[in-house]
Amino acid sequence: DAGVTQSPTHLIKTRGQQVTLRCSPKSGHDTVSWYQQALGQGPQFIFQYYEEEERQRGNFPDRFSGHQFPNYSSELNVNALLLGDSALYLCASSQDRFSPLHFGNGTRLTVT
């Protein structure tokens, strides 16, 4: 049984560019959340998707957007990249909006 899978594992982008990160939830999970983890810090909540809609959002600008597909997989898009967007982006899935989160290994984004 595959857990939460994310792609790519690493990514290097230039300031001003756009990036798309992908996530496949664990089998049986229909809720996907995205978190940003800066070096040496705890993960910060970006947003949560359920039934293909954004249900909750953290304190992130509109440059951060997402999507959930009918098969429950999800994408995180970040536009107009800033140096400060460099971080580990974690996807987490759960059986529903109230069940424990299972994290993927993350995508390490470096903005130069």
Add this chain to the structure above:
Amino acid sequence: GENVEQHPSTLSVQEGDSAVIKCTYSDSASNYFPWYKQELGKRPQLIIDIRSNVGEKKDQRIAVTLNKTAKHFSLHITETQPEDSAVYFCAASKRGNKLVFGAGTILRVKS
């Protein structure tokens, strides 16, 4: 908004000793408190969680206690082993599984 403070930031213990990590949350409406272990370069893994209707929960060498009045909760690891070395994060939530994390504790178990 919700804020979670975690202490200490680093903790070194001798193998076999106990380790305690403490967290304080600001929002009294928080009702779910998980703990995650993250090894270097790996995903955060849920090790134990507790809900606000319970004061203590144990799972083998790991236990979590919750004091709702004081708004703090703690992770206790007994008989520590070298493989317990990792970064530990506490978190709190009041709305489903939207988690607010602490800054993390680096635990080093010396053999």
